[in-house]
Every structure is written in structure tokens, then in C-alpha cells.
Amino acid sequence: MSTRKKVLLKIIILGDSGVGKTSLMNQYVNKKFSNQYKATIGADFLTKEVMVDDKLVTLQIWDTAGQERFQSLGVAFYRGADACVLVFDVNAGPRDPETFPFIVLGNKIDLESSRVVSQKRAQTWCQSKGNIPYFETSAKEAINVEQAFQTIAKNAMKEEEDVDLAGITDAIQLDKSEPSQSGCSC
Ligand code: GDP
Ligand code: MG
Numbered sequence: 001m002s003t004r005k006k007v008l009l010k011i012i013i014l015g016d017s018g019v020g021k022t023s024l025m026n027q028y029v030n031k032k033f034s035n036q037y038k039a040t041i042g043a044d045f046l047t048k049e050v051m052v053d054d055k056l057v058t059l060q061i062w063d064t065a066g067q068e069r070f071q072s073l074g075v076a077f078y079r080g081a082d083a084c085v086l087v088f089d090v091n092a093g094p095r096d097p098e099t100f101p102f103i104v105l106g107n108k109i110d111l112e113s114s115r116v117v118s119q120k121r122a123q124t125w126c127q128s129k130g131n132i133p134y135f136e137t138s139a140k141e142a143i144n145v146e147q148a149f150q151t152i153a154k155n156a157m158k159e160e161e162d163v164d165l166a167g168i169t170d171a172i173q174l175d176k177s178e179p180s181q182s183g184c185s186c
């Protein structure tokens with residue numbers, strides 16, 4: 001049975017500024033690419049119709065400025081999203097993604113009465129992603145903020161120390177090599 005109901009999916013693209021969110025959207029929707037960098041202001045969407053199996057689906061793809069400078073668009077941007085595309089730049093990756101320190105903060109717990117994501121659910125997710133430390137925070141009421149940043153600082157320091165120990169020989173080699181041989185064109 002195939003119901004020919006029109007489907008609209010809201011897809012949001014997230015990622016740091018400069019990783020290529022707008023370029024990916026433009027390539028997908030308009031088949032165009034530009035090397036020029038134009039910072040995205042606020043948020044905007046493009047639509048594209050695609051066939052998924054035998055259904056015609058309209059994708060409404062939302063792009064935004066990566067920085068949180070445009071805070072007012074936050075909730076409107078996320079609300080009603082059906083899926084999220086997370087983009088990063090492979091040239092800007094962490095040295096060692098396996099051990100890169102992360103923490104997840106479930107924020108605004110002062111608004112407990114309207115909570116949608118339970119602590120248990122968030123914790124389970126974090127555990128399933130290799131035991132990412134999870135904190136429930138309130139920036140407003142200063143709940144767990146200190147503890148969260150203390151933890152990330154501690155974990156980041158631990159990484160630094162490990163890298164320092166392992167990287168002593170690398171550092172010596174780097175100092176001696178010619179920078180022009182690095183092949184970096186950026
Ligand atoms: P956004 O801030 O995430 O929206 O990033 P943009 O789409 O504006 O891209 C930032 C810069 O990276 C621009 O100069 C783009 O031309 C460039 N860029 C984006 N995607 C690619 C890509 O796949 N390859 C290369 N080489 N450059 C890219
Ligand atoms: Mg952009």
C-alpha cells in the first residue's frame with residue numbers, strides 16, 4: 001500500500017563555522033560550489049524534493065551560523081527537526097579522536113517541570129558512547145557548572161600530559177624540519 005501523502009522533513013545542519021555546512025547544502029540543492037567564504041548570518045533554509053523509496057519527500061534543509069552569536073534563533077531552529085546533519089572538517093580533527101575529552105551537559109535543569117529528556121536517558125546515551133561524563137547543569141542557578149568545567153579541564157590536562165610524554169621525539173623533529181616542506185597550502 002502506498003499512500004501518496006506529501007512528506008516534509010526538516011533537516012538541520014550543525015557544526016562549527018567554516019567546516020562547510022553552507023557549501024554542502026549548496027552543493028546538494030543547487031549543485032554549486034564556491035571557494036569564497038561568506039559567513040552565514042542567522043539561519044536560512046533551502047528545499048529539495050527527493051524520492052525516498054516510492055515516496056516524494058520535501059527536504060527543508062536548515063543552515064545556520066556555527067557560532068552561537070545568533071542565540072535568538074536557537075529554539076526555533078531546533079524545534080520540529082526530523083534529523084540532524086553534524087559536519088566537521090577532516091583537516092581540523094583532534095590529534096587522537098579516540099581519547100579526545102568530551103563532556104555532555106544537560107542544561108536548564110532549573111526548568112525541571114518542563115523537562116523532556118530524562119537524566120537516565122541522557123546518561124544511558126553517554127555511557128553507550130564510551131562513557132562520556134554527563135552533567136546536569138543550570139547556568140542560571142549555577143548548578144554543576146563548576147564541576148563540569150573542572151572535569152573537562154582535568155581530562156584535557158590528562159590528555160596534554162600523555163601527548164607531551166609521547167610527543168617528545170616528535171617535537172624535536174618538528175623543530176628541525178623546514179616549514180616549507182610541510183606541504184600546507186592554507
Ligand atoms: P560554514 O561556515 O560551515 O557554512 O562553511 P562554508 O560552507 O561557508 O565553507 C567554509 C569554507 O570552506 C569556504 O571557503 C568553502 O569554499 C570551503 N569549503 C567548504 N566545503 C569544502 C570542501 O568540501 N572542500 C574544500 N576544499 N573546501 C571547502
Ligand atoms: Mg555557513
